[in-house]
Amino acid sequence: MEMRQLRYFDSVVKYGTMREAAARLFISEPSISQQINELQKEIGVPLFEKQGRKIALTAEGRQLLPLVQAILEAVTELETGISEILNPSSGLIRLGVIPITRLDLVPKKLTEFVKIYPDICVELIESGTSEIIERLLNDTMDVALIAANSRIKSLMEMSGIKHKVVSNANSVAVVSCSHPLAKYDKISFSRLLNERIILRRQGIYREEIDNFLGDSVKNDGIYSTDTYETAIKLVDSNLGIAIVPETFISTYGLNEGSNIKILFLDDFQVSLDICFIYKKRNYYPLFLTNFMRIFTDNNDG
Missing domain, CATH: 3.40.190.290 (D-Maltodextrin-Binding Protein; domain 2)
Structure with missing residues (x-):
């Protein structure tokens, strides 16, 4: 069993078809199909079944999915940790914001962070609440500032996204x-x-x-x-x-x-709460931990 097979399996589940998964991974459809077939042979049971133009997980596939996702997340955290050990003063933080969050707050907090970590790059991504939550879950965003009501907070809690209220929007x-x-x-x-x-x-x-x-x-x-x-x-x-x-x-x-x-x-x-949100993980790089601390510290109002 290879890591790429697990990644391909997860991507097919995420995108619904092998064609779409192959396009997102920049590989050919036959390649991803071959690796999925080899994974199924090794496990000994089919993981997918056809449903119209798309494919769906079998009962065995549904059981396997959370285990695969846990492995992939652990590997990502391991890679991040090794990168921090080798390059403790460099890295990237992908920060999401939506239009009604306190954009006057962001420059102030970034200025404070840059004084401590001048070589860490911060990518500011403006998007809607649903898109930001999806990107956090897909690990294409690290942290975000959003406005949330009770429905959004419940959705985040069920999805494993933590939040802290840092302000409100009247x-x-x-x-x-x-x-x-x-x-x-x-x-x-x-x-x-x-x-x-x-x-x-x-x-x-x-x-x-x-x-x-x-x-x-x-x-x-x-x-x-x-x-x-x-x-x-x-x-x-x-x-x-x-x-x-x-x-x-x-x-x-x-x-x-x-x-x-x-x-x-x-x-x-x-009124809506302005929340700093992040995906629950076992490990965060030190620079990201400090970034989260700075943004959730509202002593300066």
């Missing part, structure tokens, strides 16, 4: 300076319902707002955009009121010298 309303409500500093829920609301099209923040609004707002009373920047442009044209994370406002300095007015939410709030 919401504010944004109106054009020419809007009648611009003379106020706050907006009530009842007043908001009389306005066209501008929201980001999808994501955990939109999910939380939709849960809060329920049936209070009709679909034709909502504009949806792909980015917060577009939402602000619609507000600037006085096409409605945007509800955005307060961190987005502070990060991009929209409260300074702009044609918009920030209104605090008076009698309601939509």
Whole structure:
């Protein structure tokens, strides 16, 4: 039994077909098929069965999968540990962030980390919550900052992803300076319902707002955009009121010298926890352990 056979087995399970697994691994489909066949012969039972155009695990394959994944993860940790022993001052950290996380926090924490580990490279990856969780599980990302509600936290707990709340993302309303409500500093829920609301099209923040609004707002009373920047442009044209994370406002300095007015939410709030997340492992390189400590230490607020 060879390590590459176990990796091929895991990849076929992950991608659903030998063709897709071969493409992701940059090898030919016959090569991966041959190695899977040899693995099955050595074990003595079939591991896959056809289901339409895809293949699925047999009962024996389902039993084998967690054992294979544990071996592959242990080998990865071993390789990482050896690399750290040989090159203790070098390495790579892949940090995921989503748009509403406190991007003002990231540079501050990175500056602190770089003072200790100037030769460690940090790759910043912006993506959505679901994609980040998937990448953590697939070991193509090391740690991340995301916004999470109770559903996301439960999903992470079941998937073996640990989290620590480092901050929270409250919401504010944004109106054009020419809007009648611009003379106020706050907006009530009842007043908001009389306005066209501008929201980001999808994501955990939109999910939380939709849960809060329920049936209070009709679909034709909502504009949806792909980015917060577009939402602000619609507000600037006085096409409605945007509800955005307060961190987005502070990060991009929209409260300074702009044609918009920030209104605090008076009698309601939509809030998410900003969480630092990472996959549960038996071993972390020392530089990654310190990186995690720095990002979860909120003594500086």
